Amino acid sequence: MLRKALALAGSALQQQHQPWRTIACRRSSGVSSAVNSIILRSLKDHYLEVSKMTPPPKVSPPSPFTVLKGALDHGGPVLRRTHGNEEISISVMRLANIIAGGIADEEEDGINQLFLHVDISKPGQKESLHFLCGLYPDALGIHSVSLRSKTESSGFLAVPTNYGGPVFQDIDEKMRDALHSFIEERGINESLFPFLQAWLYVKDHRNLMRWFKTIGSLVNDRKQGASHA
Template sequence: MWRKVFTGLGGGGGGLQSWHMLPIRRSSSVSSAVDSVIMRSLKEHYLEVSKMTPPPKVSPPSPFTVVKGALDAEGPVLKRTYNDEEISIYVMRLANLLPEGGYDDQGDDSINQLFLHVDVAKPGQEDSLHFLCGLYPDALGIHSVSLRPKLQTTSSLVVPSKYQGPIFEDLDEKIRDAFHGFIDKRGINESLFPFLQAWLYVKDHRNLLRWFKSVGTFITEQKAEQKAVTQA
């Protein structure tokens, strides 16, 4: 085989074309094999994740309501009004973990630690009062309290651009207790945990399935484009 390739190199344009085509065919073959392995793995994992047992359905504590479309967006999850205030709750966790084989709230501690962004807005005020809290099954702690520009949309949180106040733990104990009482009076406490934990599981599950499908679609479309180029 190699003798034919080198002979072709000395013979003119036809041989040179054969030399260039050889590595392209090999590369195409290897790429196709790799794509097939990825697609098979994606399909297997998609089917495995799709069979996971979802958590029991949990309703948010009254009078909070779920924001429409929250599962497919990065905006607030829950909202409520308190007198003339509008309260929005965002939730996240540092470790995006899915329990293997189903829903188990007795596993890794990171699953039982949620982080809340609580936004308290009043009409006529340019800023809103913003709390960053740690939420656990049996407790809620405040990490910081700050004033931020009032949210204009429900798409995302506003990144602070000015002084955010003192470290919460450095505040006087009476002030800290008063802030805890402030948010507890508005329903921000451990009673939110069961719903928000279940909600995050559903969101993570949906995002993971969407990721498997999106990556698979990208690879199959790429293969179709390569095939069309080769045939052309």
């Protein structure tokens, strides 16, 4: 009899507390919905603002370089050309995207310095010659020269498995000059800057638009899912 009474009392108490749990759940759901609405409104405003930005004038790459199809949608090579029996590919990124913090000071030429990854390969050779270069509007400098296996990824974060060679500045000056002449003969010089700078602007703009749109879709799906819960 006592056990039955306790059970009934417990059931009554549970029913009394149930409305509080319902209110808390509704309050949490309301806050989440309000936060989602703020995010979606902000994303939409930024998306519209960025979409109105004026792109730079269209610039063509110096002949005989050609733009790889789909280069704007991946992180691989941007330009390609042949030189005799050599195949040359160029990847590019902005200094501001790789220094600590992700943002460079424009006064320190963070926007006007690009990094090039130049791969020069020949048929039948297992390795390619890889140059890491700094590109400015009026100059190009070599940071390093190394050999890379053709099977290795040419992405920016790839780490060569072979010996990377000596520090470039430690190489004999005549050899450094000869290596500069070597890549200049293949069209790797400051004439690439206008195209690559404009190309990076378009790529960054496209990535930013895609980011706003994707985040908005994810938040909106979550909001719709919560409303059906």
